[in-house]
Amino acid sequence: MFYRAPVSVVVRGYGPEDAEGTWEAYFRAIRDTASKDYSPEQVAAWAPETVDLVQWNERRSAAHTFVATIEGRVAGFSDVTDDGLLDMLFVHSDAGGSGVARALVGAVVAKARELGLAQLRTHASRTAMPAFKRFGFEVERANPDNWIRGENLPNYDMCLKLD
């Protein structure tokens, strides 16, 4: 009989040493998982083969970024800006469906409350929209006008009210 052991997900703050692991999670999340909902051209624009890890680290450090690990390895990451945008939610394809996104969004919501924010906003991909709904976010509108490196990647503007 197949038995899938529960995995232990740890969420902590991001540090520069996480730049490579978070890029890997981003790349695999898009190339393996989001590729079911977007074309090869869209995927290639969204997750190019190469990255400048210095710039990547600067962008992750500019927001409140949280990293999820499983047995010490980066499984995913998410973030929130001071004005309430959850910009990134990416889970490595090897760790999908294990509650990593739920753990990350829990940390983001706690941070948003600590910042005194009334709501969280996100631009959810087709892939992530159903998961965001499970976390209580609501679709405000479909956004057909999202462009990355010359490719159109339609997504959804979503919002979570915080009491």
Ligand SMILES: CC(C)(COP(=O)(O)OP(=O)(O)OC[C@H]1O[C@@H](n2cnc3c(N)ncnc32)[C@H](O)[C@@H]1OP(=O)(O)O)[C@@H](O)C(=O)NCCC(=O)NCCS
């Ligand atoms: C979307 C994504 C972050 C989900 O990560 P995950 O760790 O696999 O998600 P979780 O295991 O925490 O599951 C979250 C919840 O959403 C549900 N869910 C996930 N995908 C779903 C789908 N396609 N349809 C319905 N429900 C779904 C899960 O059942 C779970 O619900 P539950 O906790 O109430 O049981 C991940 O698939 C990913 O990185 N996708 C590609 C990148 C991407 O599009 N990122 C978002 C950019 S805006």
